[in-house]
Amino acid sequence: MSQSYNRGLVEDFGRWTEFSAGMWAWIFHKFTGWVLIGYLFTHIAVLSTATVGPETYTATIQGLESLFIVRVLEVGLLAVAVFHILNGTRLLLIDLGVGLDSQDTSFYASLILTGIIAVASVPTFLAGVF
Amino acid sequence: MSEHYSSFDRAGTLWLLQRITAAFLIVVLAFHFFLLHFVSHASEITFAQSQWRMQDLGYYSLMVLFLITATFHGVNGVYNAIVNQGLTGTPLTAIKWLLIAASALLIVQGIRTANAMAGIPLY
DSSP, rough: OOOOOOOOOOOOOOGGGOOOOHHHHHHHHHHHHHHHHHHHHHHHHGGGGTTHHHHHHHHHHHHHTTTTHHHHHHHHHHHHHHHHHHHHHHHHHHHHSSSGHHHHHHHHHHHHHHHHHHHHHHHHHHHOOO | OOOOSSSOOSSSSSHHHHHHHHHHHHHHHHHHHIIHHHISSSGGHHHHHHHHTTSSSHHHHHHHHHHHHHHHHHHHHHHHHHHHOOOOOHHHHHHHHHHHHHHHHHHHHHHHHHHHHOOOOOO
């Protein structure tokens, strides 16, 4: 039988020292979600230079990619996307009743795997910027 | 026994759509990142390459569906985050319609961009 849980009206981030793994997973999923939707709007804005003309599009993309800070931000974006994908997969499985007793372990595994993939991607993202 | 709770109304259509789009996006976002950063490199992208990809009907359709599902998933997630913060009544309704308008603009602009890349004269 389903139950409802009263978590109060407002999420209290001031209690962060008391947070469990599940609460951190929830906060990281929310944070990475905000970053991804913000990036989606930015991404479409940049790609929209294609409506101006082929030269403007190519110059804009290659101009941005020549900046070191953009390459660093891309590694950050990959880390954010990978965590959201892995943790999201974890949440979908939990919704299906899979892995209910190993939620903490799967969250830590998502974090570690995200870190490994982000670090491994650094050479690819920084190639040619110097 | 493990407990389960979610911020979403589990009986609602939006709850289901959030999960269906999630399952789709897991695959397509990973594909998109892999294709444009590891197979091709973003720094080498030119209009001609984007045009070549977007002129394939399958790729164009996938990207438009990607845009629509990502917009829905992201904006619905933002709406739920705002509900979690305790916003109710008229301010919540105002934000809901603002998010719907922003989503519509993003989808229209994204399709215009895809059309420009594909050479479809509707942009």
